[in-house]
Amino acid sequence: MDRPPPAHDPAVTDRWHVVAPAGTACATTLLGEPIEVCADGSVRVAGGGAALAACNAHGYVWASFGTPLALFDIAELAEPDRRTLHAASIGVATSAPRAIENFLDMGHFPFVHDGILGAEPFTEVKDYDVALDEAAGEILATRCRFFQPMAAATSSGGADVDYIYRVPHPFCAVLYKSSGLDPSRNDVIALFVQPTGEESVIAHMLLSLLDDNNDDAAIRRFQQTIFAQDKPILESQWPRRLPLDPRAETPIRADKSSIVYRRWLAALGWRYGVIPAGG
Amino acid sequence: MASERQWWPVAASDEVVPRHVFQATLLDRPLAVWRADDGTLNVWEDRCLHRGVRLTLGTNDGAELICRYHGWRYASGTAGCTYIPAHPADAPAQTIHNRIFPVREAFGLVWSAAEAPAGEPSRFDPAATLVLRPMPVAAAPADVAAALGAEIGAAPAGLHLAAADGTAEYFIQAAGAGRSIIRGLAVPEGAALAQLARHNAALSGLRDAIEATAPPVAISTAPALAPAPPGYDPGAPGEAGRATPLRLRVAERTTVADGIVQFRLTPVSGQLPTAQPGAHIDLALPGGITRQYSLLNGPGETAHYAIAVKRDPASRGGSAALHDRVRVGDVLAASRPHNSFPLRRDAVATRFVAGGIGLTPLVAMARALARAGAPFAFHHFVRTEGELAFRKTLAALGPYTPHVGHAPAAAEAALNTVLAAPETPQNLYLCGPPAMLDAARRIAAANGWPEARVHFEYFANEMPATRAGAFTVALARSALTVPVREGETILAALRGAGVPVESSCEQGACGTCVVRVLEGMPLHQDVCLSAAEREDHIATCVSRASSARLVLDL
Numbered sequence A: 001m002d003r004p005p006p007a008h009d010p011a012v013t014d015r016w017h018v019v020a021p022a023g024t025a026c027a028t029t030l031l032g033e034p035i036e037v038c039a040d041g042s043v044r045v046a047g048g049g050a051a052l053a054a055c056n057a058h059g060y061v062w063a064s065f066g067t068p069l070a071l072f073d074i075a076e077l078a079e080p081d082r083r084t085l086h087a088a089s090i091g092v093a094t095s096a097p098r099a100i101e102n103f104l105d106m107g108h109f110p111f112v113h114d115g116i117l118g119a120e121p122f123t124e125v126k127d128y129d130v131a132l133d134e135a136a137g138e139i140l141a142t143r144c145r146f147f148q149p150m151a152a153a154t155s156s157g158g159a160d161v162d163y164i165y166r167v168p169h170p171f172c173a174v175l176y177k178s179s180g181l182d183p184s185r186n187d188v189i190a191l192f193v194q195p196t197g198e199e200s201v202i203a204h205m206l207l208s209l210l211d212d213n214n215d216d217a218a219i220r221r222f223q224q225t226i227f228a229q230d231k232p233i234l235e236s237q238w239p240r241r242l243p244l245d246p247r248a249e250t251p252i253r254a255d256k257s258s259i260v261y262r263r264w265l266a267a268l269g270w271r272y273g274v275i276p277a278g279g
Numbered sequence B: 001m002a003s004e005r006q007w008w009p010v011a012a013s014d015e016v017v018p019r020h021v022f023q024a025t026l027l028d029r030p031l032a033v034w035r036a037d038d039g040t041l042n043v044w045e046d047r048c049l050h051r052g053v054r055l056t057l058g059t060n061d062g063a064e065l066i067c068r069y070h071g072w073r074y075a076s077g078t079a080g081c082t083y084i085p086a087h088p089a090d091a092p093a094q095t096i097h098n099r100i101f102p103v104r105e106a107f108g109l110v111w112s113a114a115e116a117p118a119g120e121p122s123r124f125d126p127a128a129t130l131v132l133r134p135m136p137v138a139a140a141p142a143d144v145a146a147a148l149g150a151e152i153g154a155a156p157a158g159l160h161l162a163a164a165d166g167t168a169e170y171f172i173q174a175a176g177a178g179r180s181i182i183r184g185l186a187v188p189e190g191a192a193l194a195q196l197a198r199h200n201a202a203l204s205g206l207r208d209a210i211e212a213t214a215p216p217v218a219i220s221t222a223p224a225l226a227p228a229p230p231g232y233d234p235g236a237p238g239e240a241g242r243a244t245p246l247r248l249r250v251a252e253r254t255t256v257a258d259g260i261v262q263f264r265l266t267p268v269s270g271q272l273p274t275a276q277p278g279a280h281i282d283l284a285l286p287g288g289i290t291r292q293y294s295l296l297n298g299p300g301e302t303a304h305y306a307i308a309v310k311r312d313p314a315s316r317g318g319s320a321a322l323h324d325r326v327r328v329g330d331v332l333a334a335s336r337p338h339n340s341f342p343l344r345r346d347a348v349a350t351r352f353v354a355g356g357i358g359l360t361p362l363v364a365m366a367r368a369l370a371r372a373g374a375p376f377a378f379h380h381f382v383r384t385e386g387e388l389a390f391r392k393t394l395a396a397l398g399p400y401t402p403h404v405g406h407a408p409a410a411a412e413a414a415l416n417t418v419l420a421a422p423e424t425p426q427n428l429y430l431c432g433p434p435a436m437l438d439a440a441r442r443i444a445a446a447n448g449w450p451e452a453r454v455h456f457e458y459f460a461n462e463m464p465a466t467r468a469g470a471f472t473v474a475l476a477r478s479a480l481t482v483p484v485r486e487g488e489t490i491l492a493a494l495r496g497a498g499v500p501v502e503s504s505c506e507q508g509a510c511g512t513c514v515v516r517v518l519e520g521m522p523l524h525q526d527v528c529l530s531a532a533e534r535e536d537h538i539a540t541c542v543s544r545a546s547s548a549r550l551v552l553d554l
Ligand code: FES
Pocket: B048, B049, B050, B051, B052, B053, B067, B068, B069, B070, B071, B072
């Protein structure tokens, strides 16, 4: 199904893309091209082909076929008292933008993550703010709140949990959630989507937590459970590429962040993994 | 394309079992086929219009199909959206409905078509036809049709074949990538069992031959993307401009309690717009009067509207006209359903308190909650036992308490008990005569119910603040000035004046109703326009004006 990358797509020329957790040697695919990632972090076209621009950041190897823009920063990762770990790399048969939209979407918590991130009948998506910072080239959604049945291990009832979502790259999103240990600081959950093709991805998940109770395996298992619940939904979405025409699907107020995201991709002239408006 | 207007078998009747959503294919389109508890068979596009998730992943609750991703509910019969859980306080726009396909059930098969066919699935008589055993074949439908055509001497003409001697018909049903099912019908001749065995042997032989030679099938995962929804269009602007565009026939009138008559209204033609619990219609009555009546319909009851009307001795014509002059068979003009009393479903329990005939919208709500398995309690206050309409229905749905013939002081005391504050937050729905409503609201407040949890029907003069302030819109191109009243949207005012404007979500999110502003100060309430677009555009479904006049490019 995958077509060759659209020649002048900024996804191909100007961006870094995640290709593997740091320190992994593997054969994988980026934008439809088979590539090889070496343990030293270098990346080349498979079969002994040309070397790609490569860098190591946030615990992952990133590569580019062109001359990429600087990669975004996640300041919290530098704090020494955090547990930062790679939670999972999961292949999903969908486009990268569909995976990002699902990550930004709170409305599905009570239905897809029932009993964990939400619970019926507490289904309301309360009003939140979302804006595109054109200078920084990223989307920020703030004042996001959602009712969670077990907000913290110590609570007997549910409570609203506050979230901040950031989309600093068309295929990457970062979630900040106030920490149970220190409410003035945030746990960070990041989703870096590797576009293996226009309609297939590997979703890499990074966690950076203030947590001294759970072991790494438990933390990973939790995150993998959540993602395993999303995967069949994502794979059933049709079309797989994200339609950028706002009338192609039926957004509601709760989908504000997705409206801004689709608008941003359209403004960037993005073509990879999307169905451009009028196209 | 001829085959678009032809009936195709999409499932066997017994594959569409209760509370299941069957995944089928029609001419490469993925379908969700499901049966409601009342027998209504639904053939829908297998794709939720919200975010494109397959509806076959969803839940069939017997009356509605619930999407797996965000829990949107769609009514059996119309596929109209009745509830969007992310916005529990809002009534979904009537334009939100999934794509539906025509459906027939005959010969033990479910039939559908891309466009409404003129005839019936087969020219054979359903009462005198032998239905052959379905024969699955691991080959693409076109290859099966070619082989079958050669076998029975039929010219290759698509996937519907008739035996040369006219004694049998075959339909090749696509059953997923590279798989087909031969569905055959035959004219009975002699012993049925022997005839079936003969056909079965012939078709088995054919299958083996096809499977031995059929080329491997390229598996395509790309279903055809459906274009805009077909025929049934509840949002046609031409119609929405008129106050009472629906034509309803009185199909039944039943006395359901002392002085209370229930009317069952069916459409003269076409499909009724989907009603949500709490909705009402405006009914034009003999004598030139229009009255509002709440709908009693439960979820998935989309083939009719039901209302109950009490004869009011002080009637200025409404209830008297319905009771005395409207007979079975009469045709009445009605508005589309409006829902100014939406049912929130975001509390762990709900309490309904009705006075007299005010119970009607609450009956529809109780039916919806009962279907969804959401707990509630229903209290009905009446003067005499004979006025307890829907007593049996309500008692069967859940906890139901009638309160009969209380003197005013006793009624206050009973209300005080009924309205004891709950331990965990609940929603309270009130409907009844003004005096009772006032008392109930006062007592609820005194008992500690938060105002936001107390819901009662409000009328035109109590619209939410966001719709406050009247202004006018001038239409530059059509040289028309349209007043927008307080409580009315620009969109509704334009349609009322006969100016068609397209709309979809009616929440200011999709941008369908956006028009250019040439002059004036818009008061934006949408979430879809960028700051730059806001300079000279407005979403007419939600936004208003802060100047007395707006000039629009229409
Ligand atoms: S995709 Fe069906 S409810 Fe959102």
